Amino acid sequence: MTKDRFIEKSESIYSKVKTKLEKTHKGDVIAIEPGSADYTIGKDTLDAALKAKKQHPNKIFYFLRIGFPSVHKLR
Numbered sequence: 001m002t003k004d005r006f007i008e009k010s011e012s013i014y015s016k017v018k019t020k021l022e023k024t025h026k027g028d029v030i031a032i033e034p035g036s037a038d039y040t041i042g043k044d045t046l047d048a049a050l051k052a053k054k055q056h057p058n059k060i061f062y063f064l065r066i067g068f069p070s071v072h073k074l075r
Helices: 003-027 045-055
Strands: 029-033 038-041 062-067
Touching: 003 029, 003 045, 003 062, 029 045, 038 045, 045 062
Parallel strands: none
Antiparallel strands: 029 038, 029 062
8 A cells, every 4th residue: 555545545534433533532542554444542642552553463553633633743
């Protein structure tokens, strides 16, 4: 899968669950595996990554902070 397709597919998956997740998980981090459309939610990036790796040990994930435009902010 190309980088552009990876991003496109991941963001499409997030857009389908965004409204539901923002109600109960705003501020948490979602790790999306675009090949399977599976996702996991954690309190931070590490928590989400560890949960996701248990489900899909050899995959790459796309991370988003639920309800925010980016996962981290630069100061």
